[in-house]
Amino acid sequence: MISIEEALKIVEDQTFCLPVEGVGLEGCVGRVLAEDVYSDMDLPPFDRSQMDGFAVRSLDVGMSPARLRIIGESAAGKGWDGHCGKDEAVRIMTGARVPAGADAVQKVELTEEKEGHVTVLKPVAAGTNIVAKASEITSGETVIQRGETITANMIATLASFGYERVRTCQSPRVSILATGSEIVDVGKTPGKDQIRNSNSWSLAAFAREAGANVRLLEIAKDDLDGLTGIVDDALKDCDCLIISGGVSVGDYDFTKPALRNAGAEIFFERVALKPGKPTVFAKRDNTLIFGLPGNPVSIAVAFYLFVRTALLKMQGASLCRLPESNAVASHDIKGAKGRDSVLPVTLSTDGNGVRIVETLRFSGSSNFIRFAQANALVLVERDSVLRKGDIARTFPLR
Numbered sequence: 001m002i003s004i005e006e007a008l009k010i011v012e013d014q015t016f017c018l019p020v021e022g023v024g025l026e027g028c029v030g031r032v033l034a035e036d037v038y039s040d041m042d043l044p045p046f047d048r049s050q051m052d053g054f055a056v057r058s059l060d061v062g063m064s065p066a067r068l069r070i071i072g073e074s075a076a077g078k079g080w081d082g083h084c085g086k087d088e089a090v091r092i093m094t095g096a097r098v099p100a101g102a103d104a105v106q107k108v109e110l111t112e113e114k115e116g117h118v119t120v121l122k123p124v125a126a127g128t129n130i131v132a133k134a135s136e137i138t139s140g141e142t143v144i145q146r147g148e149t150i151t152a153n154m155i156a157t158l159a160s161f162g163y164e165r166v167r168t169c170q171s172p173r174v175s176i177l178a179t180g181s182e183i184v185d186v187g188k189t190p191g192k193d194q195i196r197n198s199n200s201w202s203l204a205a206f207a208r209e210a211g212a213n214v215r216l217l218e219i220a221k222d223d224l225d226g227l228t229g230i231v232d233d234a235l236k237d238c239d240c241l242i243i244s245g246g247v248s249v250g251d252y253d254f255t256k257p258a259l260r261n262a263g264a265e266i267f268f269e270r271v272a273l274k275p276g277k278p279t280v281f282a283k284r285d286n287t288l289i290f291g292l293p294g295n296p297v298s299i300a301v302a303f304y305l306f307v308r309t310a311l312l313k314m315q316g317a318s319l320c321r322l323p324e325s326n327a328v329a330s331h332d333i334k335g336a337k338g339r340d341s342v343l344p345v346t347l348s349t350d351g352n353g354v355r356i357v358e359t360l361r362f363s364g365s366s367n368f369i370r371f372a373q374a375n376a377l378v379l380v381e382r383d384s385v386l387r388k389g390d391i392a393r394t395f396p397l398r
């Protein structure tokens, strides 16, 4: 049985970036940048006034009140091109260019205007109320790096530097296939021996969060021939197929034989992980295939560890694995024999600002109701106990 780390390495080695395409500003949030973003101009592009008031020479108003002659006006979008000389002032608006010669702006509230002259009531030091040219950024600097996921607060930057379209890797097309003769659609009332399909919907949500275009396939029965045909078809038009269920050693677990029949190569089928031991990773041509054990919590853990990493790598993300942070265990957490445990937990901050981790009163990998309260995963190494007060490796999920 391979370790989580070995399994992750295999997934990463077998996953390639998808082709790059241009995406318009309106549709790019959540996509991963496939190019560095540069500033194409200085910002501000000129010395810019922060106030409505008068542009002056600070020297002239050092002994205020000082009476200056108004020689022009500088408005946003229509600056004044003359030179501000001794005992002169230029009326100026917020966002407008500060004229040559002036080195400060006094706000209108601290001035009095009369008959073509302004009396500046208080002195202003050089630089006051002026944002200097290029003080925010100079032309040609990298402002966002390739591999970063575009967020809403980056849009102003993209727009300001002329990126009507940005280059991003394509979103992975992910197909999701739930297997199990006991599984019925959410809209149905389960009959005797049946349960509703929750895995397809969880996986769809997780995959969308990771930037995928998701397609849900119809639930497949535990029947080898039928499953082989469905898998063969599904692999024709997706970048990644996620199959839920049928990966363990039961008499009706047909996912692996169906994959082999459909011509897929299996890279691993058991990981020293709890929950999630029978996780399968396979490929046919360049299409990735994950077979995940059907318990809803196993599905989530295996998704976050392996599938999420692959989907982000396909998009060229610079950080593909779950981000990690340390937290203090609030009680003893026992690991499993021979397998590393990755358990749903809650992370919170105590009164002293210390981050603490607490397991959910977790009754097993089928307990999706408790799992709904988790905001992180914790790693407990095999054959060990994380003692109360120990520092634990945790993986925040939101």
Ligand code: AMP
Pocket: 178, 179, 180, 182, 183, 195, 196, 197, 198, 199, 200, 244, 245, 246, 247, 248, 250, 292, 293, 294, 295, 296
């Ligand atoms: P399996 O991996 O097929 O052995 O399934 C393990 C457990 O997960 C069984 O109790 C299944 O009923 C349950 N399960 C499998 N598929 C789903 C699904 N799509 N939605 C909810 N539970 C499932």
Ligand code: MG
Pocket: 179, 180, 181, 245, 246, 252, 294
């Ligand atoms: Mg099953």
